[in-house]
Amino acid sequence: MTDTPKSDGGVARRQKQPFGLPRWVMGVVPIVLLVLLVGGFVMTTPLAGLQTGEPLPDVGISQTSLPNDHTIRLQVTNNAPEPITISQVRIDEANWGFSISGSDNTLAPRESATIDIPYNWMEGYDYDVGLIAADGTTFPVTIEAAQLTTGLTGQVVGTLAFVGFLIGVVPIALGMLWFPFMQSMSEKWLNAVLAFSAGVLGFLVFDAGFDVFESAGDVPSVFSGPMIAVLGIAGSWLVLQAIMDWRNDGEESRLSIAYSAGLAIGLHNLAEGLAIGTAFATGRSALGVFLIIGFMIHNVSEGPVVVAPLADGKRPALRHFVALGLLAGAPAILGGWIGSLSQSPLLSTLFLAIGIGALLQVVVDIVDMVRRSGSIRSAPNMLGFAIGLVFMYGTSLIAG
Numbered sequence: 001m002t003d004t005p006k007s008d009g010g011v012a013r014r015q016k017q018p019f020g021l022p023r024w025v026m027g028v029v030p031i032v033l034l035v036l037l038v039g040g041f042v043m044t045t046p047l048a049g050l051q052t053g054e055p056l057p058d059v060g061i062s063q064t065s066l067p068n069d070h071t072i073r074l075q076v077t078n079n080a081p082e083p084i085t086i087s088q089v090r091i092d093e094a095n096w097g098f099s100i101s102g103s104d105n106t107l108a109p110r111e112s113a114t115i116d117i118p119y120n121w122m123e124g125y126d127y128d129v130g131l132i133a134a135d136g137t138t139f140p141v142t143i144e145a146a147q148l149t150t151g152l153t154g155q156v157v158g159t160l161a162f163v164g165f166l167i168g169v170v171p172i173a174l175g176m177l178w179f180p181f182m183q184s185m186s187e188k189w190l191n192a193v194l195a196f197s198a199g200v201l202g203f204l205v206f207d208a209g210f211d212v213f214e215s216a217g218d219v220p221s222v223f224s225g226p227m228i229a230v231l232g233i234a235g236s237w238l239v240l241q242a243i244m245d246w247r248n249d250g251e252e253s254r255l256s257i258a259y260s261a262g263l264a265i266g267l268h269n270l271a272e273g274l275a276i277g278t279a280f281a282t283g284r285s286a287l288g289v290f291l292i293i294g295f296m297i298h299n300v301s302e303g304p305v306v307v308a309p310l311a312d313g314k315r316p317a318l319r320h321f322v323a324l325g326l327l328a329g330a331p332a333i334l335g336g337w338i339g340s341l342s343q344s345p346l347l348s349t350l351f352l353a354i355g356i357g358a359l360l361q362v363v364v365d366i367v368d369m370v371r372r373s374g375s376i377r378s379a380p381n382m383l384g385f386a387i388g389l390v391f392m393y394g395t396s397l398i399a400g
Contacts, residue, residue, distance in 0.1 A: 057084045059107070059131060059139045060220035062345055065149040072117040072129065072143070077220035078107035088132040089117055110222050121146050156340055160277055164333030167276070167295040168269045172329040175303015176321060182304065182311035190312050191370050192384035197261070197305040198366045199388020204268055205359045207396060211271070212352040218345035225349050232353025233360070236267075240361040255316060257309040257365045262327035264362045265302045267355030269328065272299075273335020274348055295332075298395040302328060309369065 018026065063075035072091070078084050085106045089098040100107075101114040121127060125146055131139040182193055212229045219225030240260060272295050306324050310316055338347060370376050 056080065057082070057133050057135065057137045058221065059084055059086075059133070060222075061131070061139060061141045062112075062218060062220055064129070064141060064143050066121060066143070066146055067149055069123075069148065070118060070120045072119050072121060072127070073149075074115040074117070074129070074131070074141070075112065076107070076115055076131065076139075077112040077222060078109055079220050079222040081109050083108050085134040086115070086131050087134045089115070090128075090130040090132065090138075091117065091119055092128055112220070123147055157337060160273075160336035160340060161333050163276060163292055164273050164330070164336045167272060167292055167299060168266075168329030168332030169325055170329070171296050171299035172265070172303045172306065173325045175300045175305075176307050176325060178304045179307045179311065179315075179321075182308060183315065185311070187312060187373060188378075188380060190308075191374050191378075192380035193304065193308050193311070194366050194370050195376075195381040195384035196388040196391075197308045198363050198370075199385040200301055200305050200392050201261075201264065201359050201363045201366070201388075202385070203389050203392035203396075204265075205356055205363065207392075208268060208271065208352050208356045208359070212349055212356060215345050215349045215352060219349055220346075223346060225345070228346070228349050229353045232350050233357040236354040236357030237361045238357075240264075240358055241364070254309045254313055254369075255320065257362070257369065258306060258320075258324060259327065260358070260365060261309065261362045262306045262324045264355065264358035265306060265328040266331040267351065267358050269299065269302075270331035270335040270338075271348070271352045271355055273332035273337075274339035274351065275335075276332075277336035277339025277341075278348075298392075299329075301391060301395060309366070312373075 058079040060077045060079050061074055062077060065073045065075075067073055083106050086098075086100065087105070089096050096117055096119055098115055098117045101116070107113055115131070117129070119127075121143075123146055127143040127146060129141050129143060133139070182190060185193065212233075213226060216225030216229045219228065240263075276292065276295075303325075306328050307321070335351070338351075367376060370381060375381070
């Protein structure tokens with residue numbers, strides 16, 4: 001932080017306006033002209049002569065589910081700029097009846113719908129499902145190892161709350177128990193711990209970065225999943241940075257960084273909860289159990305990351321530790337519920353992107369904190385950062 005003012009306080013500078021018009025008029029004129037320009041372009045269709053063919057149909061299948069043993073359900077979106085009529089549905093090369101919720105088999109541009117196919121499927125078998133448009137275009141999807149999709153019942157809510165508590169709150173609380181040990185360390189080695197924290201968070205940035213663009217690929221193309229990822233990352237980073245910029249230096253700033261780290265890790269754990277909720281919702285209980293064990297081990301390392309900014313100073317009140325643990329760990333519970341209910345690639349991409357932006361902001365703040373109290377390129381700091389990266393890589397192998 002510096003003492004340099006970061007804004008002009010919003011005070012308008014007085015300048016003479018052209019033709020003596022009021023200042024607000026000069027602000028509105030470009031917008032009015034733009035509206036007239038776009039309206040004129042649309043009304044006159046000057047590019048009509050360049051259109052040489054019909055746009056290709058494009059239907060995205062964002063989700064498959066098996067709500068009971070005689071129904072296959074698909075969530076679809078029309079990504080094309082023209083309406084698309086679904087005329088047939090095939091399962092393993094045989095035609096089957098189907099119904100589309102709230103639609104007469106024709107999807108308007110950008111319209112999403114649910115397709116129910118009455119079919120007596122068998123557990124563990126694979127099924128090739130194809131949607132056939134009126135012009136013969138086929139949109140295929142494969143259901144692998146079919147299993148019943150569970151809904152969000154009271155039992156599921158309670159179970160996922162317990163699971164989220166196990167993978168989020170408990171391991172982070174265990175990691176926070178290193179706080180007294182960190183307080184006894186010299187400034188040199190405490191900076192190394194902060195660098196370790198930056199390495200941990202940096203790994204999470206890369207790890208979630210791969211996941212978010214993979215998830216963006218499953219978002220219906222009409223919503224432009226990669227741009228949602230980019231906007232989510234940049235937007236959350238800039239918003240958090242603006243909030244942090246309004247804080248003061250000193251102990252208050254360290255507490256702010258700790259809360260910022262807790263929020264960033266909480267958003268990351270929200271995504272972990274989404275993965276577990278989705279695994280249980282799609283009937284992959286074995287995968288869910290494996291993820292729980294992996295995340296419990298993986299998340300212990302996030303506890304010291306949250307409290308490391310507070311180690312070099314007066315110990316905060318106990319309520320702050322409780323709040324930090326809940327902020328960083330409890331979102332895993334919420335993620336489990338959302339994942340069980342929606343399994344939406346759009347939501348997964350958005351939450352992952354927001355979490356990455358928050359992680360980036362905390363990494364920047366921690367690096368700045370280390371830089372102000374010593375050389376960021378000292379051997380202990382560089383080693384601490386590298387150990388953070390490698391340690392998280394090792395635990396991610398366990399988490400799968």
